[in-house]
Amino acid sequence: SAVISQKPSRDICQRGTSLTIQCQVDSQVTMMFWYRQQPGQSLTLIATANQGSEATYESGFVIDKFPISRPNLTFSTLTVSNMSPEDSSIYLCSAARGQETQYFGPGTRLLVL
């Protein structure tokens, strides 16, 4: 398994601002992912964070709104840009090695006012 931490654990932000969420894994992993979990809902995959290249986004998510970095095999960031109240969600990072199943971080709880 992998131990995953996220910062910040929660934040309250004003609309129009941006927030960068950090995800740190305790060991090198092949794959890192970012999910969104809207209030009372299930998890939706935002994108796959690719090391050394641009992230791969799922339908409905774009790089301008959710820019992602992955500078190495243990770290990734997700930025939520130009936020609106509809962006209020839990943002979850996950990681996997090869074909192993995914392990999740504790999530970042975002409230946009």
Place this chain on the structure above:
Amino acid sequence: GQQLNQSPQSMFIQEGEDVSMNCTSSSIFNTWLWYKQDPGEGPVLLIALYKAGELTSNGRLTAQFGITRKDSFLNISASIPSDVGIYFCAGPLGNAGNMLTFGGGTRLMVKP
């Protein structure tokens, strides 16, 4: 796209009762995963199933991979208050290996 239909959406049971929830899909899955999410936490993997017909246990939890590869169920025996949380089924998104699609979740509440 692939969708996982999970039922029931919520359950409110008495401590000690057994619980059963299931997940169905219109398409075939080669892997079924069951996660639990405690309040304020990220999902934690409970059981992974890789073979049609497979029945796997993890303590009081038992999960089965349906023969048709289009369904899976999770049973919890003799529920206790710490079983409270949201249970999600998940499976591979397309043929992309690691990427996952999740069911809508089953919210379990246990009355002591």
